[in-house]
Amino acid sequence: MPDTTIAATIHMDGSATLQIDGRTENTTTDRSEDARRDIVTRAAQHAATTGGPVRVTVTEPDGVSRLVVTADGAVTDAEEIAGDEASPTPAATPTNAGPGSVPAASPIAAPAPRPAAAPIAAPRVTPTPTPTGEDAPAARRQERPSFLKDEQAEQPASQGWRGALSRMGVRMRPSARERAERDDLHAVSQHWAGPRTIAVVNGKGGAGKTPTTINLAAVFARNGGAGVLAWDNNQTRGTLGWRTEQGPHESTLLELLPQTGLLLGTGAQSADLARYVHHQTADKYDVLRSKPAVLANEQRITAEDVTRIHAVAAKYYRLIVIDSGNDETDPLWLQMIDQADQLVVATTTRDDHAEAGALLLEALAERDDRSARLAREAVAVVTQADPKATDADIRHVADGFGSIAREVVTIPFDPALVDGVITFAALRADTQRAWLAAAAAIARGL
Secondary structure: OOEEEEEEOOOOOOOOOEOOEEEEOOOOOOOHHHHHHHHHHHHHHHHHOOOEEEEEEEEOOEEEEEEEEEEOOEEEEHHHHHHOOOOOOOOOOOOOOOOOOOOOOOOOOOOOOOOOOOOOOOOOOOOOOOOOHHEEEEEHHHHHOOEEEEOHHHHHHHOHHHHHHHOOOOOOOHHHHHHHHHHHHHHHHOOOOEEEEEEEEEEOOOOOHHHHHHHHHHHHHHHHOEEEEEEOOOOOOOOOOOOOOOOOOOOOOOHHHHHHHHOOOOOOOOOHHHHEEOOOOOOOOOOEOOOOOOOOHHOOOOOHHHHHHHHHHHHOOOOEEEEEOOOOOOHHHHHHHHOEEEEEEEOOOOOHHHHHHHHHHHHHHHOOHHHHHHHHEEEEEEOOOOOOOOOHHHHHHHHEEEEEEEEEEEEEOOHHHOOOOOOOOOOHHHHHHHHHHHHHHHHHOO
16 A cells, blocks of 8 residues: 555535645635546646555545545545455454344365375265155245345445546445445335324424424435325414425315315325325425414314324325424324324423423333333434534433434534425535434334
């Protein structure tokens, strides 16, 4: 491996800074792709001067890449070279080993040679009984190896330097970061046998339930296709309708309720539901609104109403994400829990929001066996709603839920989540990635 090293940093504005032999050089590019080409050119020039290939460590907003550049401008990933130089038969080291893990294979030593004078006995072969009768064809099919292969060829890298090299014709394997993102995309793109219901809960207002509902619905719909409903199951001032796009009507669940019998009938069509839900044209899911302009006593919804609405939703949608109210004693809220397949606790870094979410899980754990399972398998989504919150604040809340939830995902602060209609494309790249991770964690429980 080469000893000379160049350190390069590509900035958010597309410019770059290089450290070469103790001196600093800057680029005036305004695109990361142009900065990458400039870095390769300068590294190749340096390699020609020194008479050998050089290492280049490139730091970008989305990660760090380690490359090797030769005088003719050829670029190789340093990790690929390290892999080639390693032992051809290394022992595999499993990660996250658990009850279902396969033990790592150990290197197999070659057998010691037999002394030349020692006679070698012919191996004794015990013939395998040949199945006869009706079981013979099935047995032969089981013994014959299939000509078909289940392996799916891995697509080359598409992100960062590895992606840049792939586009230059050098087929590169994706990084661990890109593989993890592909795994999450695969998880949220699945379709399950039968509808699934996700309940987003917290007993405190302002804990992030509505943004969580919106972004989870968007991730599942954008990647898994249509058939996703976000439902505002709130007696008092539900705001899901305020934070999402309105369709060509003003219908809410109050208009839907009298029609549940017709919509559950054999003559109903999926397009009939468009009169009552609001389609999100960019993010591909539908919204069933409550009516926050009306007092709660004028739109009182019963547990039986929730059952009827859920029956309609389950008939027409494969995935239902429910934005809940704050009253955990309301029959509306409890009926939602009884319909849920997966629980999501939404919280910010505020102590009262986090405590309310934790107390909710503890209360459900004592309600009944089904609620206890939901609480045990819950996913906690911790949103940095306050831009002044520190990493320590976020980690404090995440660690607190780590012992009572199945998985915990943190979401960085994003001004696009503060006010107004939320659309997924308006979020920052790191925020989009975090919501994808949250949805994947939920999908693993469905």
